[in-house]
Amino acid sequence: MSTLQLSIVHRLPQNYRWLAGFAGSRVEPIPQNGAAGDNSLVALKLLSPDGDSAWPVMQKLSQALSDIAVHSSVLECEGEPCLFVNRQDEFAATCRLKNCGVAIAEPFSGNNPF
Secondary structure, eight states: OOGGOEEEEESSOOOOEOOOOOOTOOOOEOOOTOOTTTTEEEEEEEEEOOOHHHHHHHHHHHHHHHHHTOOEEEEEEETTTEEEEGGGGGGHHHHHHHHHTTTEEOOOOOOOOO
């Protein structure tokens, strides 16, 4: 898993759901005014590396999650491979990835009081 130690991912801001009739293979964003529900998905996008080299890295991340029985799918979203996990598994997934040496980019506000 040494290649994972050079990986940086971040969570896309919106929630997703499986596209009707395409569970496991296609997703659609949940409208912001829609209810996320228990079947919503979160997407993790790779920041580094990018391009064609991102696909095998994302597959390795998915494998790392399957090792702890967290189901995930690697699908194209916004032109890049993204790792989709159930929203209720998000914390277990990010914890596992951190333990494998993956950096998780956290959102921040520019309103720093310091």
